[in-house]
Amino acid sequence: MPPYALITGASSGLGLALAEALARQGRSLILVARQRDALETIALELTQRFGVEVLFRACDLGEPLRLSGFLLELEENQTRINLLVNCAGVRSHGHFLAQDWGQEQDLLELNVLALARLRHALGNSMAVQGGGQILNVASAAAFQPGPWMSSYAASKAFVLHFSEGLREELKQTGIRVSVLCPGPVRSPLRNTPRLERSAWPQRADEVALYTVRALAKNRALIIPGWRNRWLLRAGCLGPRWLRRKLAAWANRRYAPY
Known part of the structure; x- marks a missing residue:
């Protein structure tokens, strides 16, 4: 049995x-999302296009019992x-x-919880196998407070710091940990006319290609797009009160809803 790349949230975006x-690189895949019909169609298409093995599992990872069943399987x-x-x-x-x-x-x-449990x-x-790679x-939004989307920004801050911490912890086990911090991406989560006009959204395929290349180089922190890298570095230099104000203004103006 070949080793697989397991991707959650794989039905869209x-x-x-x-x-x-990853399929383009010849990787065998396990796709996980809630939408079984979509996963089945995607698995068939990727198999036909790239000649790779693609398995899928419909599972709501936010339900602890269902996640337990998936891990047991x-x-x-x-x-x-x-x-x-x-x-x-x-x-x-x-x-x-x-x-x-x-x-x-x-x-x-x-x-937060499903990601940490996985x-x-x-x-x-x-670790038992002697190594592997994890991308979160x-x-x-993980780099500053997120007024008007406070829970989301805080959850992504957890992902960022958790990933960087475990990267150091797991080095000796042969497990490489990276974290992807994209800006706006054209996807079902963020696809509004105001965002399209004003926030330099990147196409999902562009972000994915950049990410896969960065993974091959074992990058710790992956930020696609020079504008995003510049803005995040510049933003970290400002006082926290100013960062809160700017985030509140941006989140109100470019909200997805």
């Missing part, structure tokens, strides 16, 4: 683009995974106190 970029089948791409995520926008708590909890379950389970498997998808 950046997750789908990453799956295609991988263990029982002795599935070898040497690349984990944590791309699944959800977003919320608006005044925190006005949000439905159930939706906020779902965001934290998926963006890394723990598959990281242990990789954060966001440019």
Whole structure:
């Protein structure tokens, strides 16, 4: 059985683009998302186009019991995974106190807890195998507070710092950890006329190609696009009160909803 690259959130957007970029390299894939019909179509298409083995599993990773069942299935089948791409995520926008708590909890379950659990389970498997690679998808929003999308920005800040911490922890196990922090990406999560006009969105396939090349070089922090790299470096130099104000203005103006 060949080793697989497991990609979560693989039914659309950046997750789908990453799956295609890896299939183009000849990688065997396991695609995970909630939409079974979409996954089945994508798996067939990638197999036909690139001649690779593509498995899929419909699973809501934000449901702890379903995630447990999925991990148990991988263990029982002795599935070898040497690349984990944590791309699944959800977003919320608006005044925190006005949000439905159930939706906020779902965001934290998926963006934080499910990601950490997948890394723990598959990281242990990789350590036994002698190594592997993990890519976590954060966001440019991870570098500063995010008023009017506070839970989302905070969840991505967790992904960023968690990834950088584990990169150092896991070096001796042969596991390489990278974190992707894209700016706006044209996808179902961020696809509005205001965003298209004003925030230099990148195409998902462009971000995926840049990311796969950076993974081959074992980059710790992956930020596609020179504008994004410049803005993030410049933003980190300002005082935190100013960063909060600018983030609040941007999130109100370019909100996806």
